Amino acid sequence: MNRFWCIVFLLVPIMGVATFAVAPYYNIWFPRDVSTHGITIDNLFMFILWITGIVFIATEWALFQFTWKYNAAHNPEPAKFSHGEHTLEVVWTIVPAAILLFIAIYQMDAFAAAKMRKPNMQPTAEITGRQFNWDVRYPGPDKELHTLDDIVRYDGNIHMPMGEDVLLVIKSQDVLHSFFLPNLRLKQDVIPGMEQAMWFHAKDTGRFDIVCAELCGWGHYKMKARLTLQTRADFDQWLAETYQAEQAMTTAKVGQ
Ligand SMILES: [Cu+2]
Numbered sequence: 001m002n003r004f005w006c007i008v009f010l011l012v013p014i015m016g017v018a019t020f021a022v023a024p025y026y027n028i029w030f031p032r033d034v035s036t037h038g039i040t041i042d043n044l045f046m047f048i049l050w051i052t053g054i055v056f057i058a059t060e061w062a063l064f065q066f067t068w069k070y071n072a073a074h075n076p077e078p079a080k081f082s083h084g085e086h087t088l089e090v091v092w093t094i095v096p097a098a099i100l101l102f103i104a105i106y107q108m109d110a111f112a113a114a115k116m117r118k119p120n121m122q123p124t125a126e127i128t129g130r131q132f133n134w135d136v137r138y139p140g141p142d143k144e145l146h147t148l149d150d151i152v153r154y155d156g157n158i159h160m161p162m163g164e165d166v167l168l169v170i171k172s173q174d175v176l177h178s179f180f181l182p183n184l185r186l187k188q189d190v191i192p193g194m195e196q197a198m199w200f201h202a203k204d205t206g207r208f209d210i211v212c213a214e215l216c217g218w219g220h221y222k223m224k225a226r227l228t229l230q231t232r233a234d235f236d237q238w239l240a241e242t243y244q245a246e247q248a249m250t251t252a253k254v255g256q
């Protein structure tokens with residue numbers, strides 16, 4: 001192989017690693033983490049990134065070495081084929097298997113905290129995915145869902161309290177969707193006919209993205225919403241005002 005192509009091959013790992021190294025400085029790395037659980041997910045991601053990064057550099061370096069050393073121009077002797085090295089094959093099968101097994105065990109607690117240790121409380125709200133919107137239903141003054149005083153919003157403006165556990169019931173009205181909150185490091189596939197739970201504990205206020213992470217039809221791209229994290233007092237006030245506005249609208253409609 002021409003030495004020029006050896007250099008081109010070498011550029012792949014160099015550019016690949018450089019992209020990751022500079023990404024945080026160009027603000028193309030993770031979005032700001034605003035959940036108490038987020039750091040666990042980020043650490044797990046970094047841990048796996050380091051393992052795969054080291055393996056990537058080692059294999060790309062070996063590829064470069066072989067293409068450089070054994071290029072045809074400098075090796076007129078034809079290549080000899082052999083059966084291979086049995087011990088080597090055993091090693092490169094067992095080592096990746098052991099690494100995968102280790103990751104599987106190492107991440108168990110993070111998975112359990114995110115998906116299994118559901119907080120024992122009334123749901124803060126119910127989210128319904130449909131083509132193409134995220135509808136949200138909050139309990140009204142009676143604090144219970146699916147009663148006459150529920151507050152239902154279709155405008156994609158979802159409000160939640162920070163500084164406390166939040167429990168969401170999540171479901172789909174039609175097809176598969178995926179409720180993705182990047183700043184809370186949460187993502188849940190939403191399956192028709194199935195009620196699932198999602199929970200988080202936000203540590204900051206602000207407005208954040210909500211997107212659908214499962215291709216769900218022609219309008220998938222516009223299935224985005226905004227999450228507003230507020231203090232408990234602000235959230236209660238917003239909920240009360242929204243409730244009053246809805247009551248006034250209902251009364252006006254009845255009066256017509
Ligand atoms: Cu979608």
